[in-house]
Amino acid sequence: MTADGNESAAGGTAPKAQVFMALPGRAQDRRDAFEACLAEVVRSLGLDVASESEPGAPRAWQHRARTALRGACLRGMTLSEESFDVLLKAAVHDPDPSFNRQFVEPALNAFGYARVRVALLAYLRTGTDPERVGAARAWYWTALPLRMPQVEAEGPGATGVAETDDGSAVVAEWDEATLRAFVTNENVDVRRCILQGLPLRKSAYSPEMHDLVDRAVAIARSHPDDYIRHRVEHQVGD
Incomplete structure (x- = not known):
């Protein structure tokens, strides 16, 4: 259960927390699809992630890949055009609705709000049902402030795109x-x-x-x- 907002009780009593039922997990597990997307992120961004060393232990490899992406964002990196599609696809297929932020945020900072939102809208309109689910979950993070100036898009004219189009x-x-x-x-x-x-x-x-x-x-x-x-x-x- 989670609390979301407050509502005033009648008669001037203390505000009452608005409690929401926790969102259930997806009926269909998409972890295999996500692992393939994450491998593409590692390849496209040139992340230094060792290959999976333990058969049957994908979660450990996924953790290393997520950690490497987070570290690369903190150090600063330049994202290619290919990286935009790769990051958004990983965000849409990520089975964790909290960790998908890791893919949305660098895309927002490098390519801007409008481009990320248009891409998610396309997934919603034309994607499979699992992709529509992922797009809706990823959309939540498109309101984040831009706090990664060290993450940029490559190519001429890229500077300032993220800041000028909300x-x-x-x-x-x-x-x-x-x-x-x-x-x-x-x-x-x-x-x-x-x-x-x-x-x-x-x-x-x-x-x-x-x-x-x-x-x-x-x-x-x-x-x-x-x-x-x-x-x-x-x-x-x-």
């Missing part, structure tokens, strides 16, 4: 796309992860989208999944 124009497209996906896609993992960041206020959308907001709320409230039913009540109230 990608805010893509947010409305993302909200509309996630609303449509929640209503039309019956995959439980997709709906769980989309719902976390889905605005369910009609004021967040154009008038022609208001019926979809009502449908999304109705779907969530009657859904057989406990998490979805629990989450929607916290987002729209009783």
